[in-house]
Amino acid sequence: MNTRENQLKAFDRLLTIMDELRTQCPWDKKQTMESLRHLTIEETYELGDAILDNDLEEIKKELGDVLLHIVFYSKIGSETNDFDIADVCNSICEKLINRHPHIYGDVKVENEEDVKRNWENLKLKEGKNSVLEGVPHSLPALVKANRIQEKVAGVGFDWEHPNQVWEKVEEELAEFKVEIEKGDKQAMESEFGDVLFSMVNYARFLNINPENALERTNKKFSKRFQYLEEKAKAINKPLKDMTLAEMDVFWEEAKVFLSE
Structure with missing residues (x-):
């Protein structure tokens, strides 16, 4: 593996190339944060595909594409004096330090669940009005359901045992069946959503990522x-x-x- 010195050199090389592309390439010069947005989403999904396929060579390439986008956004931000790549790095460093008082402070934790609870409580102390504020509106519904459930579980709003969640799944399935028999499409859709939501919740209890x-x-x-x-x-x-x-x-x- 590369030394820290070589890693920093490689990152510096990328920053230099980004500077050159932004001033010399007609396509790169035209890009804005808005024009890059859909491309970033696409690159993220391609990375996700590579991870699911366990294709390490492809993961490396797709991580490079995602990193390029981060550097690109930071370059654009620097042109308006709003932020640059150093600000981006320092921002996440400060967040990580603040959100890990069990590493950088005197807070004691027993397990992963304690860490998750502390994380959500710290975000509320930082000024967020709801634990759900961090869930992007544009997330695909299945991913969003999983994130919503993780978020509320982080502050203790959760079932105690997996069998309770499975009972909820069975309850929602029964309600869905009733609406199918009635033939009310709107009610059927509502109950089907409840079935999916409860199944996502059950998957979480089994440590299965539904997406x-x-x-x-x-x-x-x-x-x-x-x-x-x-x-x-x-x-x-x-x-x-x-x-x-x-x-x-x-x-x-x-x-x-x-x-x-």
Whole structure:
């Protein structure tokens, strides 16, 4: 691994390249924080994909892309004298020190849960009006549900045992079934949301990340369906002309031959 000196040299090299691109490249010169925003989100998702695939080489590359965006935003901020990369680094350093009094102060903690509770309480002392203020409005709903539950659990608003949460899941499923039988679409949607929210909560108690779990299933389904498509092409028969039973033969093959 690189020494700290080499790490700092590499970061300095990136800052220098960013300075050069900002003054010399027509595309880089035009960019604003707003124009970079959607690209940053895309890069973050690409990093997430690489992590789920456990592709370390790709993780390294995608981390570089995300780091570039951080440096890019900081460069833009420096041009208006609002902040630069040093301010960004110092800001997060101060936050980490303040949020870890069990490391940099005299607070005692017994476990990870104590750390989480302290974290949320410290944020309230810093002036936040709600523990939910730190949950971005634009997060995908599944991720947002998980973060909301983590946040409120951090201040003690939580179930005590996993079986209580599972009972809540069963309760919500029963209520959803009632609305299905009634046929009220609006009520069905509301109850389905409750089912998903309770399932996310149960996943949290089992230390399962619901977003990761669902994305792994998405990937698994996609691989199997693409196998099915390839087999259909091999026998020169379009999927739309195949019976469900015929397709199911290849689907079962995919479950056997494809690794998850």
